[in-house]
Amino acid sequence: MRRFLDSLYGAAGLLAGLCTIGVLVSVLAAIIARQLSFNIPGTDAYAGYFMAAAGFLALASTFKHGEHIRVTLLLNSLAPAGSRRLDIFALAVGCLLAAAFAFFSVKLTYDSWLFNDISTSNDATPLWIPQTTMAVGTILFFVALVDELVRRSRGLAAATSQQTHE
Numbered sequence: 001m002r003r004f005l006d007s008l009y010g011a012a013g014l015l016a017g018l019c020t021i022g023v024l025v026s027v028l029a030a031i032i033a034r035q036l037s038f039n040i041p042g043t044d045a046y047a048g049y050f051m052a053a054a055g056f057l058a059l060a061s062t063f064k065h066g067e068h069i070r071v072t073l074l075l076n077s078l079a080p081a082g083s084r085r086l087d088i089f090a091l092a093v094g095c096l097l098a099a100a101f102a103f104f105s106v107k108l109t110y111d112s113w114l115f116n117d118i119s120t121s122n123d124a125t126p127l128w129i130p131q132t133t134m135a136v137g138t139i140l141f142f143v144a145l146v147d148e149l150v151r152r153s154r155g156l157a158a159a160t161s162q163q164t165h166e
């Protein structure tokens with residue numbers, strides 16, 4: 001199971017990287033097209049879609065590599081047992097918030113599909129398509145938080161960038 005989850009987080013991180021390249025390609029295409037006096041419809045919208053996809057798909061991988069911002073001043077000032085309890089509490093609250101975020105992301109995507117909601121930009125893209133990456137990213141982030149909560153509850157050390165790069 002550990003290998004599967006790590007592969008899942010890695011695949012999402014890889015897709016996030018590809019989406020970042022998609023932002024670059026979209027912006028460059030728009031710039032080049034303007035310099036050559038023609039327009040490629042939707043490049044601005046697609047750059048935005050790729051940017052949002054990159055951000056959401058990277059959530060789980062970034063979290064599992066210990067790269068999310070954490071305020072460790074309080075954790076470091078507590079005794080190890082208190083620090084562990086506070087960390088578990090914070091992860092539990094994070095799980096609740098991520099579950100709500102994932103639920104409403106999936107609901108938004110489903111509603112956009114159900115009502116045939118399309119972009120108001122000149123690309124007229126069905127919005128459920130780019131919103132799917134948000135839904136998938138938030139679900140994976142929720143899974144990563146639950147995964148880490150289980151690990152920490154079992155007494156395992158928190159994931160850090162040092163541990164994951166070894």
